Amino acid sequence: MRSNTGPKVSFKEQMLQAREDAIIAVVNQLLAEKGFEAMTVDEVAAHVGIAKASLYKHFPSKEDLAAAAMVRVMRRAQDFLRDLPDSAPPLDNLRAVVRWTMELKLRGEMPSLPSQNSSLRTTLMHNKDYMDGLMDVSDRLGAWIEAAQAQRALSPDLPAIAVLYTLFARACDPVLEFLKMGGLYEDAQIVEMVLSTCFDGLKAR
Amino acid sequence: MRSNTGPKVSFKEQMLQAREDAIIAVVNQLLAEKGFEAMTVDEVAAHVGIAKASLYKHFPSKEDLAAAAMVRVMRRAQDFLRDLPDSAPPLDNLRAVVRWTMELKLRGEMPSLPSQNSSLRTTLMHNKDYMDGLMDVSDRLGAWIEAAQAQRALSPDLPAIAVLYTLFARACDPVLEFLKMGGLYEDAQIVEMVLSTCFDGLKAR
DNA sequence: GTCTATAATCAGATAGAC
């Protein structure tokens, strides 16, 4: 509830928002780097440059801290999907999305999703923002997948859900880090290779 | 160094070995279930049914505990590879290996590899048994990959190292768990689908 | 080698002054 005397309150809110954005950026990076379990709240505070207790004024727990980062990534994915031309061939859009997630991962900005039994996982499942985003993303991708299958650009033999999961999984594919560690290829080359294995497969065509 | 008076010493050693096998089996399962960070030594001891202090008589640290499990998996992979017919088409052998790792994962026996910066990772890098096994596996797979590419069964455009990493990555592909959680498909169907996405790709052929 | 009991450390979370 803000007064009508001008943008004074809004300024304070902007400061708050900026600080929280900085926190989430740090969390996002650490989450990508070492995963939820290995990330410590002390580290987050140190990287942000504030006291740990101050963190807890913004986020009530470590899980909520991580969830905020996951929600932000999901938002970005939604934004990216929304901007893709619905007139383009569905397969092109799908490739564009996978390329985007891979570039995110190569930049160290893709938090590793908790596939295992984690406290973060249950927190996320109860987070409306995250789940809504996930549904939205899944719906959009699902529509393109079915369209691509209908025009036989994607294999119609695979269940659409299997294709969807495969696209999600490529966003956290360890192959990207392996190839990057090797140091033999540029990021752009790595993306193209993994993109090729994903859509074209390993077998010759 | 055993005496020559008979199998007496061997019996005690067998008991010891059996106990350690039981420990490693538990560690392997927990590692697959929750990963290294989330697994606790207390859990391991409870599952095995012995006191935690007894565990530390067998293995000097949590890292070594996990490393022993990783080494065992690597040994099994080596055994499996050795038993494959070198006369068979290389692509068939590669498919067989990937199928084997996927079945392992679906049975909950594939420890999630520490792709992230983990204390386990550095321990493994200094573990001769593990690294030797990894080299052996990589060499065998690498030879088949190059042979398959030479006869154009695998795409010759991809660097062999990229193919190798892709095969490794499929061993811990989260798509398998996703599809299993959905409950719509039998394990065998899931394996065939992921095998298809891996070798044939998502695009129609 | 196995146990009970305990040390030592670390990490998530909080109290209370400013």
Added chain:
DNA sequence: GTCTATCTGATTATAGAC
């Protein structure tokens, strides 16, 4: 809201009896 200092509990690891 931010800080310092502290609490609390969990977890790795060990001591010492049997």
